[in-house]
Amino acid sequence: MGCFGSSKKSSKRSDKNRKDTAKIRKTLGGTSDQTQPCSDSTKVSPYRDVDKEGVVVKEEDQLALDVKGLNLDDQPTGKKAQTFTFEELKVATGNFRSDCFLGEGGFGKVFKGTLEKLDQVVAIKQLDRNGAQGIREFAVEVLTLSLADHPNLVKLIGFCAEGDQRLLVYEYMPQGSLEDHLHDLPYGKKPLDWSTRMKIAAGAARGLEYLHDRMKPPVIYRDLKCSNILLGEDYQPKLSDFGLAKVGPSGDNTHVSTRVMGTYGYCAPDYAMTGQLTFKSDIYSFGVVLLELITGRKAIDSTKERKDQNLVGWARPLFKDRRNFPKMVDPLLQGQYPVRGLYQALAIAAMCVQEQPNMRPVVSDVVLALNFLASSKYDPNSPSSSSRRRNASLHRDRDDEEKRPDLLKETESEVSS
């Protein structure tokens, strides 16, 4: 990892770290403490910046300030985000040819391209010029990803800010997003098996742990959802899209006051109601993703009966009795899951989506529990691990019992009580 890590480095390095911390606080800290309801249109439009005299700063000027202020030429890791000309990115994508098109989100279109000078395949997000992603979000994305370095966070290779064009250049993730593998699978596409789902959950949790516990200053992601979990060749997950990231509360503060942004269905109810953002808001969103992985259902599904449209609303009553658990699992798994693993995974999800933020676990406990589940061997062809053995959850060998992370012990009693 290591943007800020090494204690061996000189005091110059610590100064640099302090400067980085100040810089990231300034850009990710934001200024608004307005509160507005969580919108269905996913992202609330960005506000325009106002300078000390109350004059609206032109977005162009603000971009120049923010991006220049990033000092990207001087990254502590030596892995600076590069700047590209629009022409270079045009050439890389064959002038944004339709057969290079990878997908489209709320902020613009994503294209696959090849950068000749780096001889590298990349994904290029061209922000919609009239769209919702503003200057601040662009700068926050560039800054966060330039300072971060973790195998479960997508790498930003560079960006282009030329005229009114804003483009972000990422490492290419060959398996697309988790959403592409969970929902509305095209005919013939193989659904993810249980072990892969647990590996994805554990990897995504490690990415979140890096943001919460290892970045300095710590960062709240605010946009955790299946479409922002991208998958590598071997389904290694990486979190992407950091435009909404915020520096976490410092000192004795328990929360950051901010306008409510995020995606409907993933947004923690406490944050949606009060605008008070905490690390536990991300834990709630993580719980929703974990539920999607287990159940194969969408966070919001308007094709379902009204009472079942919200995944957490559907799951909460079922959490009360573990006899419901086998009914909750994704039918596409065709019964191929370990019963005990299912119980444990659902128990973790139930803890994460609790109404009260202080009842939700911290990310490091989630990581321990999911690493344990992801490393538990499950062979669907072995009769001993078959889901047909419904009483498997009662069988525990002593070694296994001792190794189990505390959260798993806690959640099991929690959910069954």
Ligand SMILES: Nc1ncnc2c1ncn2[C@@H]1O[C@H](COP(=O)(O)OP(=O)(O)OP(=O)(O)O)[C@@H](O)[C@H]1O
């Ligand atoms: N680095 C990447 N490598 C490969 N495919 C990518 C990459 N980044 C994005 N994509 C593809 O482009 C799609 C659109 O991504 P984008 O982040 O613009 O939108 P989204 O996540 O679906 O929605 P939102 O705008 O709310 O974040 C993704 O679902 C994914 O399939």
Ligand SMILES: [Mg+2]
């Ligand atoms: Mg996205």
